[in-house]
Amino acid sequence: xxxxxxxxxxxxxxxxxxxxxxxxxxxxxxxxxxxxxxxxxxxxxxxxxxxxxxxxxxxxxxxxxxxxxxxxxxxxxxxxxxxxxxxxxxxxxxxxxxxxxxxxxxxxxxxxxxxxxxxxxxxxxxxxxxxxxxxxxxxxxxxxxxxxxxxxxxxxxxxxxxxxxxxxxxxxxxxxxxxxxxxxxxxxxxxxxxxxxxxxxxxxxxxxxxxxxxxxxxxxxxxxxxxxxxxxxxxxxxxxxxxxxxxxxxx
Amino acid sequence: xxxxxxxxxxxxxxxxxxxxxxxxxxxxxxxxxxxxxxxxxxxxxxxxxxxxxxxxxxxxxxxxxxxxxxxxxxxxxxxxxxxxxxxxxxxxxxxxxxxxxxxxxxxx
Numbered sequence: 057x058x059x060x061x062x063x064x065x066x067x068x069x070x071x072x073x074x075x076x077x078x079x080x081x082x083x084x085x086x087x088x089x090x091x092x093x094x095x096x097x098x099x100x101x102x103x104x105x106x107x108x109x110x111x112x113x114x115x116x117x118x119x120x121x122x123x124x125x126x127x128x129x130x131x132x133x134x135x136x137x138x139x140x141x142x143x144x145x146x147x148x149x150x151x152x153x154x155x156x157x158x159x160x161x162x163x164x165x166x167x168x169x170x171x172x173x174x175x176x177x178x179x180x181x182x183x184x185x186x187x188x189x190x191x192x193x194x195x196x197x198x199x200x201x202x203x204x205x206x207x208x209x210x211x212x213x214x215x216x217x218x219x220x221x222x223x224x225x226x227x228x229x230x231x232x233x234x235x236x237x238x239x240x241x242x243x244x245x246x247x248x249x250x251x252x253x254x255x256x257x258x259x260x261x262x263x264x265x266x267x268x269x270x271x272x273x274x275x276x277x278x279x280x281x282x283x284x285x286x287x288x289x290x291x292x293x294x295x296x297x298x299x300x301x302x303x304x305x306x307x
Numbered sequence: 308x309x310x311x312x313x314x315x316x317x318x319x320x321x322x323x324x325x326x327x328x329x330x331x332x333x334x335x336x337x338x339x340x341x342x343x344x345x346x347x348x349x350x351x352x353x354x355x356x357x358x359x360x361x362x363x364x365x366x367x368x369x370x371x372x373x374x375x376x377x378x379x380x381x382x383x384x385x386x387x388x389x390x391x392x393x394x395x396x397x398x399x400x401x402x403x404x405x406x407x408x409x410x411x412x413x414x415x
Contacts (some may be wrong), residue, residue, distance in 0.1 A: 095366075096356025097330065102390065104328040106404060130365030134372060157372070159327075161361055166410025170403070173328050173359060183372055189371075191324055195404065265414050272408045279401045 094127060099170045106266065110175040110216070111200035112208040116228040117176035118160045118260035120200060123261045124174060125162020133158050135187070159190075187219060194288070196275045197223040198267060200258065203236045206244050213245070220291060222278055224271040225253035250274070308350055313345050313373055320379030321357065327361040331378065332388040337386050345369070346377055357390060 109117050124128045133156050160176040175190060185218050197216050201209045209225070214281075215222045227241060252274045256267040333353035342350065345367070352358070352366055364374035381387040398406075 090359075092350060094360060099356070101330065101357065103398065104330055105407065106328045125309075130362060132361060132368075132374075133370050134363040138331065159361070161327075161365070163359075164361070164410070164414070166407060170406050170410065172407055172410070173361065175327065175361070177386075189327065193328070195400070195407070260413060265411055269408065269411050272404055272411060274405045276401065279404060 097171060098165055098288050099273065102164065102169045104171050104173060106175055106194050106222070107171045107271065108197040109174050109200060110178070110195055110210065110223075111228075112202075112205065114176060115200045115202050115205075115208075116230075117178075117200055120173050120198075120228070120256075120258035120264050120267075121162040121176045122158050123259055123264045124164060126165060127163050129160055129162045131160050139234055170184050181296050187215060191219050191221050194221060196271055197221050198271050199223050199225045200228050201225055201241075201245070202230060203227055203233045203241065204230070206241065208247060222275055223266070224254070224274050226254050226256045226267040226270070229255055230260045250277075312348050314376040315344070317376055318372060321383055322379045325360055325375045325378060325389075328359045330357050330359055332357050332390060334388065335387055336380040337384075339386075342381075342386075345380055346380060346386075349374075349377055349381065353387065373411070 057143075109120055118129070142299055154183045162174050164174070166172050177190065199209060199212055199216070213223065213225075225245065225247065227238075238253055238255070242304060244255075247253060254267050254270045257263040275291045315394075323415055331353055333350050335354055339347050342363045348367060349363060352363060358366070358375060360378060361371065363378070367374060378387055382389070
């Protein structure tokens, strides 16, 4: 190991293209952030899609994203302005109308051209700008719930319903949580019959992947029949025919 | 440093087409001279490969709103381009969902 750090340091200091961000940048500056270590997207990636992982405080969103992400999960924040800020400004209570919401997120490269981002965020706040930005182009949401605090999930589901964003619910299995019958939970949460409800262990990659699969299967079911019924399930070899980026809104 | 210093006091980007998952590519043939330290850092972060807006914000430890202002400026100056869609090749949502599903199943 003796010489490797030195040569990396020399490389990043000498050539801008080596990719090490300048000093003072926290996370990416581990001196070896070249394209080969997974920080950057594969060169063929054309399309990025997002799913939201929502739920109340300490329900396991960060754990869930961390279990699935291929990159070290990142955190950023968004400063939100609440709708109606103008009125509040006139009342002289400007500070009350903004808040900072943390976004934890991770990334999964699903095939040569497609990458999925997972954004974990608390759902209680009704800060319109955040939700519009987060949900614009989002395929759907996974609501993480805790059987010990089911009531706290209502706000989250209410926001998603207002926004028209389809969702599935995953019960995060906490070790000390009492085992509940899924039917009872479904009733307690007042879920629609078609809304998927699954159990998961947010610490476990396979279990969390199953929860996402339940969500995406549901989204596909909703989509089938609407839009293009010509979507052929056998077209798995079509990755190379120029997928566009569905998230960009230039069209 | 307060965010409004980084953005010259602006809170909105010069364009509103940037999404959290818009993919960014740095032009590698433009000099970085004259750029603010934050824009220079953003360029140096992006030059080795593509990243999303959210990842850039996370790596730079800046709020998303501030990051978008910087990115929009760098797009105006030609330093950053987005991986733009080919309109005729935009995959349908059904197709995208099927690819997501296949990709997730392959991870089991």
